[in-house]
Amino acid sequence: MNSPKLLAGLAVTGLILAACGGGGTTTQTIKGTIKIGIDLPVTGEDASDGLPAQQGGKLAITQKGKVCGASSHADACFTLTAFPLDDAVNGVHDPKQGAANVQQFVADSAVLGMMGPFNSSVARAEIPIANSVNLTMVSPSNTNECLTQEPADGHCKGQAKILRNNSTKNNYFRVCTTDLIQGPAAADYAYNKLGKKKVYILNDQQTYGLGIAQNFAKQFAADGGTVLNTDLGGFDPTATTDFKSKLTQAASLGADVVFFGGTTATKGGVIRKQMKGILDVPYVAGDGISGDQFLKDAAPNAANSYFTVAGPYASQLPTATAMIAAYKTAFGTDIGAYSAQGYDAVGVIIAAISRAVDDAGGNMPTRDQVTAEMLKTTTYSGAMGTFGFDGNGDTTLKIITVYKWNPDTGKSDYADQVTVK
Amino acid sequence: MKFFVDQLVLGLTNGAIYALIALGYTLVYGIIELINFAHGDVFTVGGIIGLTLIGIFRLEHLSPALLVPAVILLFAATMTITGFLGVAIERLAYRPLRNAPRLAPLITAVGVSFVLEGILFMVKGANQISYPNLLPSGKIGGGAFEIGITNLIIIIIALVLMVGLHQFIQRTRIGRAMRATAQDRDAARLMGIDINRTIAITFFIGSALAAAGGIIFGFYYQSIVFDQGFEAGLFAFTAAVFGGIGNVIGASLGGFVIGLILTFVAGYWSGGLQWASVVVFSILILTLVFRPTGLLGMRVAER
Structure with a gap:
C-alpha cells in the first residue's frame, strides 16, 4: 500500500470523526x-x-x-x-x-x-x-x-x-x-523440495484424512512420483494400534517418504513413532498433525516430520x-x-x-x-x-504454509509458503 | 524371505501381548464361567501402574548394569499391585453376584470396564501417553533372520510367564485347588478347598498376567492410551475363545495365532489394515458357530 495515501486517508477519517464528535449528534x-x-x-x-x-x-x-x-x-x-x-x-x-x-x-x-x-x-x-x-x-x-x-x-x-x-x-x-489445494501443495513440496520419488500413504478414512490423501496421491503422481499403495492405506483409528507390519511392507517396497492423511487424534503421531527403526524417511501430513500433541505422541521420532497448513504463516x-x-x-x-x-x-x-x-x-x-x-x-x-x-463460500485467499517439526525446541519451524492462484 | 521373517516376528510379538491378556479371560472363565469384560481395562491399568513406577523410581536413568534386576522388579511389583486390583474387583463386583443369574455378573463386568476406563480418562486424560522402552533396542542375527532384540525379549518374557503358569496350575496345591474348583465347585468345597480364596487367587494371577502384557505393550509401542484395553481385550477374548475358553494352553496358542493373523493381514494385503478387525472377529464368529469348544477346548458340562 502507498503509505502517504494511507496517512492522508487516516487524517481525513480523523477529521470526520472529530467533526462528528464536535457536533455531538450521534450518541x-x-x-x-x-x-x-x-x-x-x-x-x-x-x-x-x-x-x-x-x-x-x-x-x-x-x-x-x-x-x-x-x-x-x-x-x-x-x-x-x-x-x-x-x-x-x-x-x-x-x-x-x-x-x-x-x-x-x-x-x-x-x-x-x-x-x-x-x-x-x-x-x-x-x-x-x-x-x-x-x-x-x-x-x-x-x-x-x-x-x-x-x-x-x-x-x-x-x-x-x-x-x-x-x-x-x-x-x-x-x-x-481446501484440501484440493493442501494435498497438492504437500505433494509438490515432497516431490520438488524434498526430492522424494516413492510415497507410501496411510489415511484414517475420515472425511478429512481420505480427502487429503486422495489429492496428495493425484498430484504426486502428476509430478512424476510413484504412489506405492493405490489403496491409500486406510485404517480404523479406533481399532488399529499396530502399524509396524504395514510400515515394514512400505520399507520393503522402497518408500522414501510417507504421507499421512489424518490428525494426531487419529494416530498421526503414533504412526510416526512406530516408523523408528523400520522406515526412517521423512513424514508428511496435512494440518491434522499441527498441534503440539504430535511431538509428544511421536517422540522420540518426531524429527523430519512436515505438515501443511491451509493458511498463511501469521508471524x-x-x-x-x-x-x-x-x-x-x-x-x-x-x-x-x-x-x-x-x-x-x-x-x-x-x-x-x-x-x-x-x-x-x-x-x-x-x-x-x-x-x-x-x-x-x-x-x-x-x-x-x-x-x-466465492459463490461456494470458499475464501479467495489461497495460502498454504509448510512447517517442519523441531523436537529440540518443541515447536514447528516455518519451512515454506505457497500461494495458489 | 526377509519380509516374511519380519512379519513373523512382529506377529509373534503382538501375539505375546494378546496371549497374556487371553490367559486372564480363560482362567476366570474356567473357574467361574464369567466373561470378565473388565479384563482389557485391567491390562491398561497394569501398563499405567508400570509407567508410574518407572517414573517414581526413575528407571529410565538407571545404569545398564542395574537395569536387568530393575525391570524384573518392575514386572514383579506391577503384577502384584494389579493382581490385588483384580482381587478387589472380584471381591466388590463379582462375589456378591456369584449365585445370581449369569447375566448379572456379565453386565457388572461391562460396568466395571467403564468404571476403570472412566477413572483412567480422569486421571490420565485422553491423549497418548509416552512410555519408555527399558528393553534393549537394536537387532540381533543377520541376513533375512535379523530380528529386533526388543521383540525377542518380549516373546521370551511371555513364554516364561506362560510356562510358569502352566507349571503352577499343574504342580502346586493351589493349582490343583483351581482345577478342582473349575471342575465342580461344590465337590471342591466338600473336599475342604476354600473356594473364595481359590477364586481370588485366580483373579490375582489373571490380572497380574494382564499387567505384564500392559508393560510389554508400553515398551513395544512406547505409548499407551486410556481406552486401548477395549479393543485389545476383544482381540484377546477372541484368542481365548479360539484356543478353547477355559484352556490355558489354548489361550496362549490362540493369542499367538490372533497376533500372527492381525500382522499378516496388514503386512501382505494392501488394504489389510482396515480389514484386520473384520478378519479377527469373523474368526470369533466362525469358532463359536462351528467349534464352540475352540481348538483345544474341553467340553464343558451344561448347567
Whole structure:
C-alpha cells in the first residue's frame, strides 16, 4: 500500500470523526446483545489446535466489545459476547456433540453467527442444522472440498447440495482454503523440495484424512512420483494400534517418504513413532498433525516430520502483527497455528453483522440478513490479509504454509509458503 | 524371505501381548464361567501402574548394569499391585453376584470396564501417553533372520510367564485347588478347598498376567492410551475363545495365532489394515458357530 495515501486517508477519517464528535449528534445506544457461537474441540488431543483458534475468536470479540451499524445506523449498537462450546467427547472431536452444540446456538435467538467447527467430519453433521435456519457458520480450518463444492471429477457425489438440504441457500463459509489445494501443495513440496520419488500413504478414512490423501496421491503422481499403495492405506483409528507390519511392507517396497492423511487424534503421531527403526524417511501430513500433541505422541521420532497448513504463516505477515501482540497480551502465550484464522473468522462475521444492522434499520438483524451480507463479502481486511468469499463460500485467499517439526525446541519451524492462484 | 521373517516376528510379538491378556479371560472363565469384560481395562491399568513406577523410581536413568534386576522388579511389583486390583474387583463386583443369574455378573463386568476406563480418562486424560522402552533396542542375527532384540525379549518374557503358569496350575496345591474348583465347585468345597480364596487367587494371577502384557505393550509401542484395553481385550477374548475358553494352553496358542493373523493381514494385503478387525472377529464368529469348544477346548458340562 502507498503509505502517504494511507496517512492522508487516516487524517481525513480523523477529521470526520472529530467533526462528528464536535457536533455531538450521534450518541451510540446499546440495543441488546448479539452472541457469536464458537464450536471447537478444546479438550484432549484436539485441544492443542482448537484452543488457540477459540482464543483467536474470543480476542476478536473482546477487542470489538460491541457491533454498530456499518454506516447508516452507526448509532445502533449491540453488545458482543462469545458463546463457546466444546465438541470433543472423551478428548476427541465428535460430530454428534458438534450437532448438539449447533442445536444450542440455533435455539438461542441472540446467536447470529458461529465460528467453527474445526473438523470436516463435524462440519458434515452441523451444516444441515445451521442451514435450516440460515445461521452463518465460518470455519477456521475445515479443508474438505466436498463441504462446499463439486469438483469436475464428481468425487464429492453431490455432498455439498445434500448438506444444504438441497436448498440453494448457503450459510457456510471458511477462511482457510481446501484440501484440493493442501494435498497438492504437500505433494509438490515432497516431490520438488524434498526430492522424494516413492510415497507410501496411510489415511484414517475420515472425511478429512481420505480427502487429503486422495489429492496428495493425484498430484504426486502428476509430478512424476510413484504412489506405492493405490489403496491409500486406510485404517480404523479406533481399532488399529499396530502399524509396524504395514510400515515394514512400505520399507520393503522402497518408500522414501510417507504421507499421512489424518490428525494426531487419529494416530498421526503414533504412526510416526512406530516408523523408528523400520522406515526412517521423512513424514508428511496435512494440518491434522499441527498441534503440539504430535511431538509428544511421536517422540522420540518426531524429527523430519512436515505438515501443511491451509493458511498463511501469521508471524510472517505484516497484516497480523497487531493481532499477534494483542493475543500474547490477552492469553500470555504465542498464537497457535489457527489463532489468526479464528480471529478472522469471527472478524468477518462481525463485519457482516454490522452491515446487517443497517439492513435491519438499526434493529437486531435476522440470521437471513447476516448470511446475505456474508455472501457479499469481497474485501475484508483481516490479520491474514484481504479476502472475500466465492459463490461456494470458499475464501479467495489461497495460502498454504509448510512447517517442519523441531523436537529440540518443541515447536514447528516455518519451512515454506505457497500461494495458489 | 526377509519380509516374511519380519512379519513373523512382529506377529509373534503382538501375539505375546494378546496371549497374556487371553490367559486372564480363560482362567476366570474356567473357574467361574464369567466373561470378565473388565479384563482389557485391567491390562491398561497394569501398563499405567508400570509407567508410574518407572517414573517414581526413575528407571529410565538407571545404569545398564542395574537395569536387568530393575525391570524384573518392575514386572514383579506391577503384577502384584494389579493382581490385588483384580482381587478387589472380584471381591466388590463379582462375589456378591456369584449365585445370581449369569447375566448379572456379565453386565457388572461391562460396568466395571467403564468404571476403570472412566477413572483412567480422569486421571490420565485422553491423549497418548509416552512410555519408555527399558528393553534393549537394536537387532540381533543377520541376513533375512535379523530380528529386533526388543521383540525377542518380549516373546521370551511371555513364554516364561506362560510356562510358569502352566507349571503352577499343574504342580502346586493351589493349582490343583483351581482345577478342582473349575471342575465342580461344590465337590471342591466338600473336599475342604476354600473356594473364595481359590477364586481370588485366580483373579490375582489373571490380572497380574494382564499387567505384564500392559508393560510389554508400553515398551513395544512406547505409548499407551486410556481406552486401548477395549479393543485389545476383544482381540484377546477372541484368542481365548479360539484356543478353547477355559484352556490355558489354548489361550496362549490362540493369542499367538490372533497376533500372527492381525500382522499378516496388514503386512501382505494392501488394504489389510482396515480389514484386520473384520478378519479377527469373523474368526470369533466362525469358532463359536462351528467349534464352540475352540481348538483345544474341553467340553464343558451344561448347567
